[in-house]
Amino acid sequence: MYMKKIINEPSNFVKESIQGLVASHPDIYSFAKDNESVITRAVKANNKVGIVTGGGSGHLPVFTGYVGEGMLDACAIGSVFASPSVDQITSAIRNGDNGNGVLCIIGNYGGDVMNFEMACEIVAEEGIKTKKLIIADDIASASYQEKSKRRGIAGMIYIFKIAGSLAERGKSIDEVFELALLANENIRTLGVALSPCILPEAGKPTFEISEDEIEIGMGIHGEPGIKREKLRQADPLVDDLCERLLADIKLQSEEKVSIMINSLGSTPLEELYIISKRVNENLTKLKIKIIKSHVGRYATSMEMAGMSITVLKLTDDLEKNLLSNSKCPFWTN
Amino acid sequence: MYMKKIINEPSNFVKESIQGLVASHPDIYSFAKDNESVITRAVKANNKVGIVTGGGSGHLPVFTGYVGEGMLDACAIGSVFASPSVDQITSAIRNGDNGNGVLCIIGNYGGDVMNFEMACEIVAEEGIKTKKLIIADDIASASYQEKSKRRGIAGMIYIFKIAGSLAERGKSIDEVFELALLANENIRTLGVALSPCILPEAGKPTFEISEDEIEIGMGIHGEPGIKREKLRQADPLVDDLCERLLADIKLQSEEKVSIMINSLGSTPLEELYIISKRVNENLTKLKIKIIKSHVGRYATSMEMAGMSITVLKLTDDLEKNLLSNSKCPFWTN
Amino acid sequence: MFNKIEMIKIFDELFIKSKKYYNDFNEADGKIGDGDLGITIQNGLQEILNNKDNFTDDLGHNFMICSQAFVKKSGSSFGTLVAFCLMNISKSLKGKKFLTHSNVIEIFEICIITIKERGKTNYGDKTILDTLDLILNKISETKDNIKYNEIFKTATKEALENFKGKKILIGRARMFDEKTRDFDDPGMLALCKLVEGF
Amino acid sequence: MFNKIEMIKIFDELFIKSKKYYNDFNEADGKIGDGDLGITIQNGLQEILNNKDNFTDDLGHNFMICSQAFVKKSGSSFGTLVAFCLMNISKSLKGKKFLTHSNVIEIFEICIITIKERGKTNYGDKTILDTLDLILNKISETKDNIKYNEIFKTATKEALENFKGKKILIGRARMFDEKTRDFDDPGMLALCKLVEGF
């Protein structure tokens, strides 16, 4: 089955989809005045820490979908699966700044991190204070010992939400950074990919995988995972993923968590709920309390089939900010 | 590319996915005490008209995802792409009734309509007053002259929302019915399908379509549409669909509408926004005012590729109830 | 004479047939539908027999039990149409202990009216309506010494023959359009097989 | 003597090469990456030349203009690393009107430190770092009558040769794992082609 796309010129894919996003939700999103690859809130916040992110396209709602009250202030938009440029990132930071400094939340990818670093140095000369939080939630991408080398995947949305909520409540950049850092420490994600997606400009699949195989831990651009194996039933697969996640995050009974069951694109809600059911059973057996489940498409790779499971260990503070109100088409409170 | 599924026994597909839905959102959904194929609100409403629907599985969030405050009270869940039984529907109506009568919102499919009719007759004997609204928004499925024969597709969600909102505000069954009827009159949907989906039990695609073809107007179970044609670029395709929709709904300039760009499953947000952009341009050119756009997966066919465009012509009353608050994981206010 | 005892005997017989042809019915429906016709018929009949101890001499009462059985067990068009027919038959036979010839005619008339109304079906759509119509015609034109069983057997077969090569115009099968010319309507086929050996 | 005039001449020359090899660079990157290396290099150099009228005798100032050009035009790792290098070079050459031999050595040292730090790259990862390292070695060990052009040409070629059959260990190419043994690192290839004919 060929993956067909409803698009115009492949070279306009990113531009047009973002124009559509802004046109569809003019109350939420706006183009930055100085850069057409930067999205800001429709109504600029004031007197709060700015929360800014950026990253490649093809992952909607990540990244730019999460701009909105109680979430992000601005986002720099790269090409499909590619980092935004330093120039775009500096624009996002300038636009996201409300005079109280900017927390940059960055997925742990070489290009993105480098570009954010340079952008932060540039805006520092202009007097904008920044802090950088590098999201590294994907346990497949490096061992516990090398945690800081892990990639950032679906778990980043929890950080957007929690940092966004605290910033909205007028906290200082250091306070927001501290809580976001704690969230980052407390998040683990592990996914599986079942099929590739097609890059609009390349017109060919991002990787090859046979009809009865899955790859555990594959990244959202098709980066290699832990192992390739035969497709099996949902329950044993979920049990395996849960075991790895729990071994890494080391939860105690009675601890509180939030869960995200994220589709990479084409895997439908019905399957996500079959997965969610099993995750629920596994955690309940260990007397871990699921405070809130998020099931849907949060961080995608266009029409890739597959999913990821994210566990966020909650403190009272994290819980409060996770559950607080926000206004963004891709998040229900 | 084979469509792989993360499931257990295919025969448990529906049951497990609904169990997962309830387990994941226990604050929203609950199983009916008397029927495990009926979902009710977690907290029963009181002193309001009940809003009940039902239909086949495989369309999440349709149907049962829209149970929640300000939306539905109960929903009967059929097998994949099949009507729920009369027995399930009677249970949904009984559970959805709060003593003020029940409005049944039914997609226009032979089996579903027949089963709801019988269920309404059965509960009538028990003293439950019902009214039935049959959703017929798909302009591909019958001509304007035979409007009442049209199928119900994504437009039904607007009816859930509007009827649900008015019911929540304590209006009588006749008032709720009248506004829902007006909404039904004012809704038009047209879609295209690009690829089939796989029925879990059958394990084979629902229909065949070649790699460079699309079918305009195909239904959400693969029912035939208006014509099969070569895949083309998004803009001319959208222009064609808009022209057909506008010819049918006959909008005047300055009129207000809401728009829904709905993915059938695997078509990603990026493409939906490219489509939404063009719909926006077309309507803006005609000076039609888009009050609100809904872009995402609202009524799906599992992992089918394709999308539909829905136009809802708004009166002040419809607008107010469309934009009112509600609580359901698949609707952001 | 058709009374309670005879009624149970007939349902026993139909249930045996529904098991014998279970796979055939599912397969026939699967080719141009969702493949649940065998399930529908067997489950409905099974549930009727589960409740046969509640049968009384009042045939109207018994038909209501039969209707409820199909309501409970079927999520399919065929099952719902049958349930509607049985309900309407029940109403008209209220208090009756046995059937006269005109009662039999009435039963088929009720089925036809019910299916036309509830199924929004027309003659010629290639459904069970067309089979029932042929049965009704044959029963009505026969005056004396009527062998119902014989009529059921020949009429259900004849109806199938009459519609070979025609398109199914209603229900789920309609989706398959031209392809439906090559197949019997599963409901019509089922009626034919169910009365076999009567 | 490397001064403002010479600097512009070199960028003119590099720009010509970047156009000549535009497709080759994209293709080399496309096989094990996202295919934008030709775009990155050409756009960056083009933007530098767009701003050459702002060049002054202060080489430090000029390198800052170059850095900003890459910041503005590139969204790629190569472009960002180049921008970082140019920025750091600019700082160290502030006020200088021409380069001494030790300045040239310093430039390459700065590039190497910068790439190691910013790119989190190690020697042997099969990247431009390895090429620059070889250039630095060759420049450092030559004492008099240095022909920089010759060194650039031989060193960039030699670096490519040294890494044939080895895996690329960093950046986007890492995804392709074993497959990367069969390909030159696109950045190393680009350095080689850009100095061709110097």
Ligand SMILES: Nc1ncnc2c1ncn2[C@@H]1O[C@H](COP(=O)(O)OP(=O)(O)O)[C@@H](O)[C@H]1O
């Ligand atoms: N609207 C209708 N009118 C008359 N007969 C119908 C109708 N719909 C279905 N049938 C009969 O029922 C048979 C199919 O039954 P069934 O499998 O229950 O349908 P489905 O599974 O699509 O609901 C058809 O072959 C036809 O004879």
Ligand SMILES: Nc1ncnc2c1ncn2[C@@H]1O[C@H](COP(=O)(O)OP(=O)(O)O)[C@@H](O)[C@H]1O
């Ligand atoms: N972290 C790094 N350290 C050193 N060199 C790098 C690094 N990342 C990329 N490169 C160099 O840049 C080249 C690829 O450049 P480019 O196409 O800009 O990468 P991308 O498009 O993946 O961001 C590589 O061939 C390599 O030589």
Ligand SMILES: [Mg+2]
């Ligand atoms: Mg069927």
Ligand SMILES: [Mg+2]
């Ligand atoms: Mg059925």
Ligand SMILES: [Mg+2]
């Ligand atoms: Mg590249």
Ligand SMILES: [Mg+2]
């Ligand atoms: Mg790149």
